[in-house]
Amino acid sequence: MAATTSPAVPAGRGPWQLARAELRRRTSVKLSLAVVALFVFMAAAAPLLSSLSGWGPDEFDKSAVDPYLGGQPIGPLGGVSAEHWLGVEPVTGRDLFARVVHGAQVSLLIAFAATAIVVVTGVAAGTAAGYFGGGTDAVLSRLMDLTMSFPSLIFMIAMMSVARDVNRIVLMTAVIGLFGWPGIARVVRGQTLSLKHREYVDAARVGGAGPWRILTRDILPGVAGPVIAYTTLIVPGMIATEAALSYLGVGVRPPTASWGQMIAESVSFYDTDPMYFIVPSTCLFLTVLAFTLLGDALRDILDPRSARA
Amino acid sequence: MILYTLRRLAAVIGVLTAVAAVTFTIFYVLPSDPAAAACGKACSAERLAAIRAHMGLDQPLWRQFWEFVSGIFTGRTTGSGQYAMRCGFPCLGYSYENSEAVWDLLTDRLPVSASLAIGAAALWLALGLSAGTVAALRKGTLTDRVLMVGAVGAASLPVYFTSMMLIYGVIRVAGLLPYPQYVPFGDDPVGWASNLLLPWLALAVLYAAMYARQSRSSMIETMAEPYIRTARAKGLPRRTVVVKHGLRAGMTPVLTLFGMDLGGLLAGAVITESIFGLPGVGRLFYGALSTGDQPVILGVTLLAAAFIVVANLAVDLLYAVVDPRVRL
Numbered sequence: 001m002a003a004t005t006s007p008a009v010p011a012g013r014g015p016w017q018l019a020r021a022e023l024r025r026r027t028s029v030k031l032s033l034a035v036v037a038l039f040v041f042m043a044a045a046a047p048l049l050s051s052l053s054g055w056g057p058d059e060f061d062k063s064a065v066d067p068y069l070g071g072q073p074i075g076p077l078g079g080v081s082a083e084h085w086l087g088v089e090p091v092t093g094r095d096l097f098a099r100v101v102h103g104a105q106v107s108l109l110i111a112f113a114a115t116a117i118v119v120v121t122g123v124a125a126g127t128a129a130g131y132f133g134g135g136t137d138a139v140l141s142r143l144m145d146l147t148m149s150f151p152s153l154i155f156m157i158a159m160m161s162v163a164r165d166v167n168r169i170v171l172m173t174a175v176i177g178l179f180g181w182p183g184i185a186r187v188v189r190g191q192t193l194s195l196k197h198r199e200y201v202d203a204a205r206v207g208g209a210g211p212w213r214i215l216t217r218d219i220l221p222g223v224a225g226p227v228i229a230y231t232t233l234i235v236p237g238m239i240a241t242e243a244a245l246s247y248l249g250v251g252v253r254p255p256t257a258s259w260g261q262m263i264a265e266s267v268s269f270y271d272t273d274p275m276y277f278i279v280p281s282t283c284l285f286l287t288v289l290a291f292t293l294l295g296d297a298l299r300d301i302l303d304p305r306s307a308r309a
Numbered sequence: 310m311i312l313y314t315l316r317r318l319a320a321v322i323g324v325l326t327a328v329a330a331v332t333f334t335i336f337y338v339l340p341s342d343p344a345a346a347a348c349g350k351a352c353s354a355e356r357l358a359a360i361r362a363h364m365g366l367d368q369p370l371w372r373q374f375w376e377f378v379s380g381i382f383t384g385r386t387t388g389s390g391q392y393a394m395r396c397g398f399p400c401l402g403y404s405y406e407n408s409e410a411v412w413d414l415l416t417d418r419l420p421v422s423a424s425l426a427i428g429a430a431a432l433w434l435a436l437g438l439s440a441g442t443v444a445a446l447r448k449g450t451l452t453d454r455v456l457m458v459g460a461v462g463a464a465s466l467p468v469y470f471t472s473m474m475l476i477y478g479v480i481r482v483a484g485l486l487p488y489p490q491y492v493p494f495g496d497d498p499v500g501w502a503s504n505l506l507l508p509w510l511a512l513a514v515l516y517a518a519m520y521a522r523q524s525r526s527s528m529i530e531t532m533a534e535p536y537i538r539t540a541r542a543k544g545l546p547r548r549t550v551v552v553k554h555g556l557r558a559g560m561t562p563v564l565t566l567f568g569m570d571l572g573g574l575l576a577g578a579v580i581t582e583s584i585f586g587l588p589g590v591g592r593l594f595y596g597a598l599s600t601g602d603q604p605v606i607l608g609v610t611l612l613a614a615a616f617i618v619v620a621n622l623a624v625d626l627l628y629a630v631v632d633p634r635v636r637l
Contacts, residue, residue: 145320145324146324146327146328148569149324149328149614149617149618149621150328150331150614150617151573151610151613151614151616151617152573153573153579154579154594154609154610154613155332155610157579157594157595157598158332158335158336158594158598158606158610159335161598161599162335162336162598162601236465240467243467244467244468244469244580247467247469247580248579248580248583248595250598260467263467263469263470264469267469267473270473270477271477271481277473281467281470284467284470285465285466285467285470288465288467289461289462289465292461292464292465293461296461
C-alpha cells in the first residue's frame, strides 16, 4: 500500500492560547500587569520591605518633625530623606513608606477577598439560576433584584458603624462582598442559558451525566472567559469601596493603615504637607487604573460578544 | 402597559418592605442600646425601663416592625400621658437625638441632595455622552484614543481626591469661587449654581468617565446594525442618522445605568456632601451614625432604597418610549 501523505494538520491553537497571544501584543496590558505586580509584591512583602527601610508602620519618629512648626516634617517634600524614603507623617513622624506598604496589604487583602466572595457567590447563583430555571431561577432572580435595590454604600456605612467588637477587616470584606454578586450572577446566568441547550451539553445529558457533572465539566468552562474578565473589572471597584469606607472613618481603624484611611488623615494637612496626601492617593489611583486597563483588555478578548475574528 | 406598570408597582412595594425589614432587623438587633444612651450614665433600672417603654423597645421585634410599617401609613402615637407624641402620615418615627420627626428632617435636607444630584447628573450626561459618541464615531483615531485614555484615568479618581484637588486649585490657589455654602434655588438661582459648581464637577468627573466608556461601546454596537446602513443608504444626512437612529437605540443601556446612579445619588452622596459641607441627606445620615440615631438611619436607608427602586421603574417605562423595539 502506497504511503498516504496525511494532510498537513494546521498548527491548532486553542482559544486560551489565542487570548494569551493577543494579551502579549498590547502595551497597556504589559504596563498594567507591571503595576499590579509591583503593588501585589509590596503588599505581600510589606514586613520585609519596611524592615529594609528601617521603620515599622507604627514607629513614631519625633526627630523627623518640627515641634515648633506644628509638627511639620523636617526636610523637602514632606521629609524625604535617606532615612524616610517617602517622607513622614506630620505630628507623629511615622514613616510614610512603611505605612503605604502596609496599607497596600490591608487594601488589597480586603479587595481580593471581597472579590473572591462576589465571584464564587455570583457564579454559583448564576449557573444555578440559568441551568435549573423554573422556581430556582425565579427565587434567585428576585434575590438579585432585591440586592441591587439596596442603597449599598449607605447600607455598608451603616453596618460598619454599628459593629463594635469584631475583626474589622473580616467584617468589611463580608459587607463589601455582600452587595457585589448580582452583577456577575446576571452575566453568568445569561451565558448559562445560552449554553445549556447546546448539542454537547445535550449529549452529556443523554450520556447519563448528572447536573453536578454537567455544571462543572460543561457549563463552567464555557462561562470562564467572561467571569475572568469581569473579575478583573470588579477588583478596582472593591479597592475603591474599601478606600471610601476607610476614608469615612468606618473602615479599618487606626493604627492599622489602609490607603483610604491615610488619605482621610492627610486631608487636614493638604495645604502644608501635600506629599502626605499625594503618596497614598497615587498608590490608590495607579492600582485602580491598572486593574481597569487589565480588565478592559481581558473583556475585549475573552467576552464572546466582542468578536474574535 | 397599564397592567405592566401595576405589576411593577406591586414589586416596588415588596422590595421596599424587604429593605425595611432587613434594615430594621440589623439595626435593632445589633448590640447598641439607644435607651441606655438616652438615659445617660447615672441611670436607675426603673428609669431605663420607662424610657424603653416610651421608645417602644420593650415590645417584641416583629411587633416593633409592624408598628413602624403601619405607622408610616396611619401615623402613630409614642409614649403616654404628658410625654405622648403624635406623629402623622407619613410617620418614620422621631430622631432619638433631638426628637424631631424623621420625615421633617429628611424633607428639610432633600432639596440640597436633589440639587447636588440633578446638577451633577446633567453635567455628567452632557460630558459623558458627547465624549462617548464622538469617540465611537471616530473609532480607532487619535481623538478616540485620547478620550478613552482620559476616561479610564478619570474613572480611577476617587471622588474625595477630585474634590480636594478642586478645593485646592479653584478655591485655595486661584480664589475663583468661595467655599461652597448652600443657597436655595428659590432665593438666588445664580448663587445656587455657583456654590454648587464645584461639588457638581467633583461628582460628575467620575460618572462622566464611566458614561463615556459605556456610551462609546454601545454606540459602536448600534452603528454596526443593519438598520443604520439602511438609513444611510436612504441618503439621510449623517447627522440625522447618528442622532435620530443611532443615539436613540444606543442610549438604552446608558439609561439603565443612569436610573440606578441617579437613584443611588439622591440620598447617597455622603462623601461629597461631607467634604463640601453641604447640609444634605448624606450629611444627616453621617451625623446620625456617630450618635447611633437609629430612626434617622432607618429613614435615610428607606428613602435611598425608594429612590433606587422608583428610578429603575421609571427607566423601564422610559425604555418603551425610547426604543421602539421594546414591548412591555
